[in-house]
Amino acid sequence: MALLQISEPGQSTAPHQHQLAAGIDLGTTNSLVASVRSGEAMCLPDQQDRILLPSVVNFGSEEITVGHLAQSLQTSDPLNTITSVKRLMGRAIDDLNYLGDVMPYQFVEVDNSNVPRISTVQGDFSAVEISSQILTALARRAENSLGGELTGVVITVPAYYDDAQRQATRDAATLAGLNVFRLLNEPTAAAVAYGLDSSSDGLIAVYDLGGGTFDISILRLNQGVFEVLATGGNSALGGDDMDQAMGQWIVEQAGLDQLDPGLSRQVLLAARQAKETLTEASIAPVEINYQQSTWRGEITRQQFDELIAALVKRTLTSCKRALRDAQVSIDEIHDIVLVGGSTRIPLVKTMVGELFGQEPRCDLDPDRVVALGAAIQADMLAGNKPDSEMLLLDVLPLSLGIETMGGLCEKIINRNSAIPVSRAQEFTTFKDGQTAMSVHVVQGERELVSDNRSLARFELRGFPPMVAGAARIRVTYQVDADGLMTVKAEETNSGVAADIVVKPSYGLTDSEIESMLRASMDFAQQDIEQRMLREQQVEANRVIEAIDTALEMDGNKLLSTAELTEIRKHRDSLEVAIAVAEADELKQLIKSVENASEHYVAKRMNTSIKQALAGKQIDEIEL
Amino acid sequence: MQSPDPGQNYFELFGLDPGFDLDLARLHSQQQRLQSMYHPDRYVSASARDKRTSVQLASWVNQAYETLRDPVKRSRYLLEIGGAELPDDSQTTSDATFLMEQLELREEIEACRLAENAMMQSEIIESRLSQRASELAAEFVVAYHAGDLDSARVSSQKMQFVQRIHQQLSELQYELEDA
Known part of the structure; x- marks a missing residue:
């Protein structure tokens, strides 16, 4: 296990072709797309020179329209014109009551799915599908404007989004055929836009009140590193x-x-x-x-x-909490930055200013700042800035826990932990001869499971029967840099690999996504296969490039001749196959290269860490 | 999947001398340096396996950082690498005076919920807790460096108790702010 391509920041390798990348702010009210052109981040306008795309989709009997045209149909065709769909992302049917009367649509329940769908003359659509229409419109705008296909995008999400809401956003991008470099938290994106604008390092607070969501993030800026210390908010307030x-x-x-x-x-x-x-x-x-x-x-x-004072007051409570979580006092905040259209409201400005004891900054357009930050991040992730030292370190907004006896929630990863993060916890059986255990993954701060968000239910099956309390079931939560989690469970005594069945409580299943992909007009059957093949080809090339780079560096040093030959054999068959093989076959061959090089990779990992330490010693000498 | 080399000691990882008193600024800068090498943002166009590895490595660095930054976790980690048996989470202390003190603190926290100037009261308790935490940390350091791991373990356990009470107090303060 190792990173095959480790490079210190600033050590750029091969000359690099400029890659087209964009940042997308998928908002409740309006959405935007931005990109870095000639070194400067800018929002991309449509053909009528408009920057904001209203996040409105009309499913008319003739065609689907997005944006201004759809918006103009709101009152005449209310049931087929969907606004504020962001509020439905990752929400289950049961959550709709909680959203109140905000949504005047006809919701339908589809068998075996917890995902609400809106009934229109074109059929029933989930929030994921509706959002993917908006993403598609923005991506098309970007491609027209930049003159080529996008290699990847950064899509912003409210920092306070839970796992289901993030997953839904990723699914919408998949459906729109976009390669997502990263889901970026909106306040962090805003901080990037501001942070690169001013050269001042220090603590900043980003207050982001949009159409449907509220976020507060406390960040420390230090020489291009944006470190989120704490975040808070409400994903249903705006x-x-x-x-x-x-x-x-x-x-x-x-x-x-x-x-x-x-x-x-x-x-x-x-x-x-x-x-x-x-x-x-x-x-x-x-x-x-x-x-x-x-x-x-x-x-x-x-x-x-x-009318709104109580709402604004609720945001201030979140601010105080975030400050406490960040272990920062209010007078240490260097700048308070306002983001989101709702921060134009005079009362919001006044109340935030009073709490922080300083004039809030809003010198960048609060509607655009998030998209601009996302564009800067996308440009960097595309590899267009090999010498950049910019690094965004974010946190998990809501604790992740597991259901224990009596419907209680035991936290496994606490909120505001730096991500990526991985934690394991051991559990045991309570009945003699028990061979299965169910695992219920929840997200939230409350003590009772029923007060928190249910994310997934797993069943770990097939471990050998033991006396009560003898089994050791290790549950590992892993959260990646998008804030998305994966879970695995293992009975460690028996060492028997047990099967895990994942049933997402709120999200769309993979097969639902696939069938939507197949059903969507943009993707005929052939296109999907073509796309899967292309993805595998790209992956195969990456694997070969990584292996070659590594072998050139230290293959002879770390491997015996026999080991070298074995790895080369698998690598060569993969290379030959790229031009001729089907997607499935390529996938198999990639796997076999990975298996053959497992041992080598482990050795490189250790070497890498030692190098990191050696680097530290050089630092010390310089000091 | 394997986890990244578990043989690597957290102190070595950050290039710090093992001990309770740490150069926190250096810990922080080393953490950022390691993240700038291993963070998944650096591997967006890498192969799927490299991406997975970078997530694991960056998680591991975060965990190491979290362990060393937090005084209670740091003390437990020192005991662990020193070969001492770790105090069980559920274990209670046998120190009667300490137990009494904890009980009293809990009662005070409950009492201040109803007090007129609740927030101010809670802040007074808070500063006492901080004071207590640093006294216990000092006891830990003395015992640990004298090689008396048994006493060090007792101090570490007490530190954990105080931290838990502090968390309770924070919860109360959240509630007070909400009201």
């Missing part, structure tokens, strides 16, 4: 809720009864418009057309402030 509060007020003031979907859209749109007016003005007119008559009213900023 500008939509303010519209909702004002909508309620309008309904009362205008004495509206019998709200049909078209009218409730109209009310929400009027509320949003008034909210936006109140950013500058102290009073805003409101007009509602209802049963052939028109109601005219007005709302003052003070009235609006009263």
Whole structure:
């Protein structure tokens, strides 16, 4: 096991061709795409020179439209026009109540699936599919604008997104045919955009209030390293809720009864418009057309402030918590940065400023800053900045635990642990002769499992019967750099490899994704196979390149002639196969190269760590 | 899948002399240096196996960092590499005076929940806890360096108790802030 290509930062190897990469901010209200061109991050406009793409999808009887056109169909075709789909990402049917009346759609349940689908004239669609339409539109815009195919993208997600919500975002990208370099937390992306802008190192707080989500992250900036110390928030709190509060007020003031979907859209749109007016003005007119008559009213900023004060106060509580988790006091914060469209609201600015005791910074456009940061990260991950020292170190937003006796949740990885992270915990059986154990993975801070998010249920089966308490079941949680987790369970006494059945509680299963992929109009059967083959070919080339680089460096030093010959044999058959083999066959051959080089890789791993230590000693001499 | 070389000692990994008193700034800078080598962001275009390996290595570095940064975990780790038996999580202390002190602290925390100036009260308890934690750490250092692992283990266990009470206090403070 080892990294075959270890290089110290700044040690660029071969000259590198510029790769097209983009950062995507998939927002509740609006989405954007940005890219680094001639060394500068910029948002890419559409053909009408518009940067923001409304996150609205219309499933009309003729065609599917995304963006401004879809937005204009909101009141006339409310049931087939989906807005704020981000609020549904990774949500189960049971969660819909909790979202309140925000979603005026017709949801349908599909057999054997926990994933809600919205019924439209084009059929039933999940949030993942709807989001993939938005991603596709943005990717197409980027490719037109950059003049070529994207090698990969960075997609931003709320820092407070749980595993199911992150997985749903990744699935949407898969469905849109995008190669995701990384899911990047929105506040971290904003910090990158700001951090590279100013040269000031120190502690910064990023307050990100969007259309449907709220995040607060505390970061330490130090010479290109962005280290998140703590994050907090609420993935169901944002500008939509303010519209909702004002909508309620309008309904009362205008004495509206019998709200049909078209009218409730109209009310929400009027509320949003008034909210936006109140950013500058102290009073805003409101007009509602209802049963052939028109109601005219007005709302003052003070009235609006009263409606939203409780919501803003909730965000401040999260800020205090995050500061406590980061073990930082408020006066150590060097800069407080505002991100997200809802931070334009004067009351938000004032209250945040009062809490932090300083004027918040908003010199970069709060709508664009996240996409810009994502573009910078995408450019680096594409390998276009081989000498960059930029490094983003993020954390897990919510604790990961396991259900124990009595429906209690035992935490295995605590919130705000630096990711990637891996932790193992041992459990045992409580009945004689027990040969299976069920594992329930949950996410959240509460003591009771039922108060937390259920992520997955596993069954570990087939270990030999033992007396109660004798089995040693080791459950390992691994969280990667996207904040996504994998779990494995093993009975260590018997050493018997047991089967694990994973049933995602909330997400789409692999087979659901695959069938969506097959069903989607963009991918005919042939295209899918073609794509799978291409993926395997790319992977095969990477494996060969890695092996060659490694062997050249230390093959003779670490391996016997027989070992060398064995590895070369497998490598050569893989190389020959690339041009002619099918995807499955390539996959097999890649596996055999991996197996043949396992031992070699382990040796290189040890050498690498020793080198890291040797590097440290050189540092010391220099000191 | 194998985990990265477990033979590697955390102190060696960060190039630090093994001991309780650490140069935390150096630990931090070494952590960032190792992450800049192993973080998955450096292997986005690598083969699937290299990607997996980098996730494991970066996790391992994070775990090592977390262990050394936290005083209680650090003390336990020192005992572990010193060959001492680790105090069991569920084990209680036999030190009656210490037990009394813990009980009293818990009662005080409960009492301050209802107090008028709850947050201020909690902060007073908090500073006492910090004070207590550093006293225990000092006891640990003396015992550990004298090679008295049994006493060191007792101190480490007490440190853990104090940390737990501190966590309870933090929970209370969260609640107070929410209210």
